Amino acid sequence: MKHRLYEGWILARDELTPDQKRDLEAHLKECESCRQLAEADLEVGRAFTSVQMYEPMPGFVNRWKIRLSERRMRDHRRQTSLILGLLSFGAIALFLPLLIEAILVLISPEDLLFDLAYALIDWLAILSLIGELVLTFFSTLYSTVPVIFWLMAMVFIAGVVVLGGYSLQRLGYLPSRERSSK
Amino acid sequence: MQSTTTNYEIQWLERAQRGDEEAFARIIERYQVPVYNLCHRMLADPFEAEDAAQETFLKAYRSLSRYDMDKKFINWVLTIASNHCVDRLRRRRLKFVSLDEMVPGSLPAERTSGPESALVEQENREAIQEMLEGLGPRDRAAVVLKYWYEMSYEEIAESLSLTVSAVKSRLHRARRDMASSWVDRQIQPVMLKRRPDEAPTV
Numbered sequence: 001m002k003h004r005l006y007e008g009w010i011l012a013r014d015e016l017t018p019d020q021k022r023d024l025e026a027h028l029k030e031c032e033s034c035r036q037l038a039e040a041d042l043e044v045g046r047a048f049t050s051v052q053m054y055e056p057m058p059g060f061v062n063r064w065k066i067r068l069s070e071r072r073m074r075d076h077r078r079q080t081s082l083i084l085g086l087l088s089f090g091a092i093a094l095f096l097p098l099l100i101e102a103i104l105v106l107i108s109p110e111d112l113l114f115d116l117a118y119a120l121i122d123w124l125a126i127l128s129l130i131g132e133l134v135l136t137f138f139s140t141l142y143s144t145v146p147v148i149f150w151l152m153a154m155v156f157i158a159g160v161v162v163l164g165g166y167s168l169q170r171l172g173y174l175p176s177r178e179r180s181s182k
Numbered sequence: 183m184q185s186t187t188t189n190y191e192i193q194w195l196e197r198a199q200r201g202d203e204e205a206f207a208r209i210i211e212r213y214q215v216p217v218y219n220l221c222h223r224m225l226a227d228p229f230e231a232e233d234a235a236q237e238t239f240l241k242a243y244r245s246l247s248r249y250d251m252d253k254k255f256i257n258w259v260l261t262i263a264s265n266h267c268v269d270r271l272r273r274r275r276l277k278f279v280s281l282d283e284m285v286p287g288s289l290p291a292e293r294t295s296g297p298e299s300a301l302v303e304q305e306n307r308e309a310i311q312e313m314l315e316g317l318g319p320r321d322r323a324a325v326v327l328k329y330w331y332e333m334s335y336e337e338i339a340e341s342l343s344l345t346v347s348a349v350k351s352r353l354h355r356a357r358r359d360m361a362s363s364w365v366d367r368q369i370q371p372v373m374l375k376r377r378p379d380e381a382p383t384v
Contacts, residue, residue, distance in 0.1 A: 011354040040361035040368075044313070047306040047364075048329035053219035056232060060214045061207050067236050068203070068243070 002027075003034060010038045187255045195255065199246050206246070210239050213256060216331065217263050223326045224267035224319075226311055234270060238263040260331060261341040264323040268342075271319040309367055313360040321356040324349055 009016055009024045016024065028035045105112050187195075191212065197205035217238055222231035242249075242259050249258055314322050320342055327333045327341060339349045 007358065008354065011357050012350075036365055037358070037361050040364045041357055044357070044360045044364050045329070047310055051303060051307050051310055053215055053330065054222040054228075054231070055215050056218040056235060060218070060232075060235070061210050063232075064210055064236055064239055065203070065207065068240060071240060 003031070006031070006034050007037060010034065010041060187251075191255060192251060195246070195249070195251065198243070199249075206239075206243050209255070213259055214239075216256060217259055219330065220260055220263050220326055221267055223311075223314060223330070224264065224322055225270060226315055230270070234266055235263065238266055241266065256331070257333065257337055257341065260327065260333075264327060264341055268319040268323055271322070309364065312367075313363050316359060316363060317356050320344070321352050324352050325356050325360075328353060 006024060006027050009020060013021070013024075028038055191209060194205040194208050198209060214235065218231055218235040221234040221238070222228060225231050225234060238259065241262050245262075249255070314325065317325060323342055324338050327338050333341070335346050335349050335353075338344075338353075339346045342349070344352070
């Protein structure tokens with residue numbers, strides 16, 4: 001039991017109090033195994049401090065620079081392939097429904113043709129409805145508004161159009177005139 | 183080893199944080215030896231040590247924005263290196279690497295004078311490497327940081343994400359194991375080094 005205590009003290013000599021140090025020294029004089037441990041510990045410490053540091057082979061920094069550029073290239077390649085992969089996945093995800101549709105059409109095209117015909121008929125029906133609505137609107141308008149008012153309105157609109165055209169012409173030519181005057 | 187971060191280094195680090203590769207290259211020049219040494223001591227293989235040191239600087243460069251300028255750069259980079267080496271050792275488990283495999287370029291450039299002292303250093307180096315290889319990854323890291331880099335218990339604890347008491351107990355255990363293996367080594371070498379046909383010296 002005592003040996004364990006002194007063993008701990010041997011390995012923590014720097015942290016001992018003066019009394020503990022004295023106690024340890026006294027024990028080391030008596031105990032052969034503890035003395036051996038203490039001497040070996042000191043010798044190991046000396047051996048560690050006597051040995052020089054290992055040095056890398058010359059050109060370490062250049063090799064690091066090469067490694068850095070290689071790693072950057074690898075990362076760049078990895079990023080590019082990741083982006084390409086994601087894009088491919090997105091493209092497949094987008095085109096897959098279309099592809100399935102196309103395959104279904106190839107298997108039985110009559111369904112698609114029927115759908116197209118129905119869509120065309122629907123559009124034509126909508127157009128004819130719009131035409132009827134416009135016709136009804138104008139015929140109602142003609143019957144309710146007097147002819148003189150229509151003539152006045154037409155003259156007014158024509159006047160506005162002429163004035164508008166003239167203003168646009170003046171505005172359009174103005175900068176070129178200014179340039180030529182300078 | 184100079185452990186404080188100088189004003190020049192802070193300037194280089196600031197430039198490196200803004201993406202200046204050359205500024206970081208100067209930092210590497212400054213710290214390549216301690217980082218490489220730590221990796222070599224931890225991994226006991228010059229080629230793996232080179233790779234680990236390179237990876238350490240790459241990691242440091244990429245996470246430089248997280249580096250706190252108030253702390254010592256050497257401690258920060260050694261933390262990255264020791265954690266990287268601990269991970270490698272865990273992956274590799276017990277892979278024995280002979281000391282004869284070491285390449286000449288990885289040995290220290292400055293040698294002590296005289297063949298006798300060189301022999302002593304070689305023996306010490308081998309003994310240390312053997313002792314380190316007998317320790318677990320974290321204990322090894324703690325020992326290397328303590329002996330070569332003179333880090334405090336608190337700094338080691340921060341580097342290895344351990345408590346201070348855990349670091350102390352790990353270091354005590356490691357030192358006890360190393361001391362006993364040192365004793366064993368002192369008893370054995372004469373018997374081991376003698377050739378079978380050689381007569382014992384009287």
